[in-house]
Amino acid sequence: AQSVTQLGSHVSVSEGALVLLRCNYSSSVPPYLFWYVQYPNQGLQLLLKYTTGATLVKGINGFEAEFKKSETSFHLTKPSAHMSDAAEYFCAVSDWGAQKLVFGQGTRLTINP
């Protein structure tokens, strides 16, 4: 069975600082990995995804993530935080495309002025 662990339920950074949200996964087959963002009272928006190929994936809003198979990790980073980045972030894994996603518990990102 697949699973996702997001380290840190709450991360707080200053505006302009590096954002690092951690995600580790467990999968018995080559995984498809996703990061989604959720703003209050809204659905999920895809930030980026890893399917095959290049392990460094660039997404929207300046976010990127690196797939590290040896570490079973897919951490999300952004060089410089913006106030508008404050939201809940979810890492997800599947064994086939965007189907039957298994999500982590989420990390709430707070940006301090």
Added chain:
Amino acid sequence: ETGVTQSPTHLIKTRGQQVTLRCSSQSGHNTVSWYQQALGQGPQFIFQYYREEENGRGNFPPRFSGLQFPNYSSELNVNALELDDSALYLCASSIIEGNTEAFFGQGTRLTVV
């Protein structure tokens, strides 16, 4: 805007009642998945519909059931509501062939009292 619409946006039901939630898929998508997101948690996969048949189910009891219609829209039905069914219910549409992303609707907030 993802093109996935859910109705209603909010709903209050009494324990023991039945509820039907609706989802209109994005144009061209043939697969609909439903997720339950309890407060402070990540979404959990309920089930997926493809070609009007259930195509995978998560760890949810049979009182959670669904339908997919020829136009790929979908319903989620929950019978004998329990207090723990209070959650945000998310619908996601996708194309089952290939590594495409899942597009999420805004969700239906169900409160069971």
